[in-house]
Amino acid sequence: MSLSSPFNARPLIPADASALEGATIRPSANQAIAAINGEYADLQKELGHVFQSRELLREALTHTSHPDAVNSRRCLSFLGSSTLTCAAALYLYQTYSELREGELDRYRCALLSSQVLNKIAEEIGLDRLIRLGKGVDLKATRNILPKQLKAVIGAICIDSSRDCAVSVARALIARAAAHLREVANCKNDLIHYCYHTSRSRPKYEHISEGPAHAPVFTVKVVIDGECFSPCKSRRLIDGEILAAENALSELLARDANKARAVSSRNTEPSRPGPEQ
Numbered sequence: 001m002s003l004s005s006p007f008n009a010r011p012l013i014p015a016d017a018s019a020l021e022g023a024t025i026r027p028s029a030n031q032a033i034a035a036i037n038g039e040y041a042d043l044q045k046e047l048g049h050v051f052q053s054r055e056l057l058r059e060a061l062t063h064t065s066h067p068d069a070v071n072s073r074r075c076l077s078f079l080g081s082s083t084l085t086c087a088a089a090l091y092l093y094q095t096y097s098e099l100r101e102g103e104l105d106r107y108r109c110a111l112l113s114s115q116v117l118n119k120i121a122e123e124i125g126l127d128r129l130i131r132l133g134k135g136v137d138l139k140a141t142r143n144i145l146p147k148q149l150k151a152v153i154g155a156i157c158i159d160s161s162r163d164c165a166v167s168v169a170r171a172l173i174a175r176a177a178a179h180l181r182e183v184a185n186c187k188n189d190l191i192h193y194c195y196h197t198s199r200s201r202p203k204y205e206h207i208s209e210g211p212a213h214a215p216v217f218t219v220k221v222v223i224d225g226e227c228f229s230p231c232k233s234r235r236l237i238d239g240e241i242l243a244a245e246n247a248l249s250e251l252l253a254r255d256a257n258k259a260r261a262v263s264s265r266n267t268e269p270s271r272p273g274p275e276q
Contacts (some may be wrong), residue, residue, distance in 0.1 A: 040058075043125055043126070047156070048171060049156055049159075049160065049164065049168050057152070057155055059151075061129050062131045063131060063148065076151040077147050077148075077151040077154060078150075079153075080150030080153035080154030081154075083154065084150060087169035087173055088111045088169075090170055091111075092104050092107055106237065111177060116176050117150075120172050120175065121149040123175065126148060126149055130144065130145070153165055153169050186241050186245055187244045189244075189248060190221070194223060197251070199251075202221050202247065203221070203223070204222075204240050205227075206220070206240075214234070217232065217234070217236045218230050218231070218232050219231050219233065219236065219242070223247065223251075228246055228247035228250055231243045231246060
């Protein structure tokens with residue numbers, strides 16, 4: 001028994017298994033995307049998805065302040081939020097599977113933050129297409145773009161399939177994850193270096209200062225009880241990458257000096273003994 005969508009007559013989960021091949025865009029789909037024109041053409045090209053129902057997309061782009069808004073937009077946002085969470089978890093698991101669950105969870109929260117979703121929405125041109133009510137300032141209300149992006153992803157679930165929506169969401173998240181890749185790589189480098197030099201796994205400690213809406217984090221790395229140079233940042237993840245870089249630089253410099261000292265002693269020519 002398929003689950004019916006309240007927005008149209010198509011099932012949410014198609015009975016035909018071939019309709020669930022959303023994880024890969026087939027050549028015919030590429031051709032269809034390239035041939036898009038008219039309203040919302042650029043957005044659909046950015047998403048890599050051709051909407052069968054333009055009205056559904058239009059609904060997802062309509063803010064609740066607009067006279068034409070319907071309550072179902074909130075349902076689309078709810079569905080899209082769950083899809084983005086699934087896509088972010090899938091992306092992180094496949095890309096950084098060597099990290100611990102707690103670290104992956106923090107990165108997932110960072111990827112799904114309002115700031116990152118706002119950036120993704122702007123990159124695909126969502127800010128130019130949202131239908132707002134009179135007197136609503138898009139720049140003054142930071143949560144509008146993230147919610148409408150979620151609604152668009154939710155609309156893809158209804159318009160096509162869950163797998164297709166996850167695929168589109170994963171591609172969008174990957175575009176915004178360049179900074180996350182740097183974080184993971186730097187922290188991984190420190191973990192591997194500690195392992196190969198018989199040190200304990202690095203731990204990150206932090207304290208936050210300032211108002212709750214704009215905290216400043218001071219982060220430091222602790223290895224075998226030793227604290228390395230702390231770093232300050234407005235984002236915890238940025239603080240961790242800076243602290244990891246500091247710790248790794250200090251360890252490399254220290255171990256290099258030790259290696260040079262040992263090498264110097266080993267290569268120092270022996271002095272002749274006293275003449276008999």
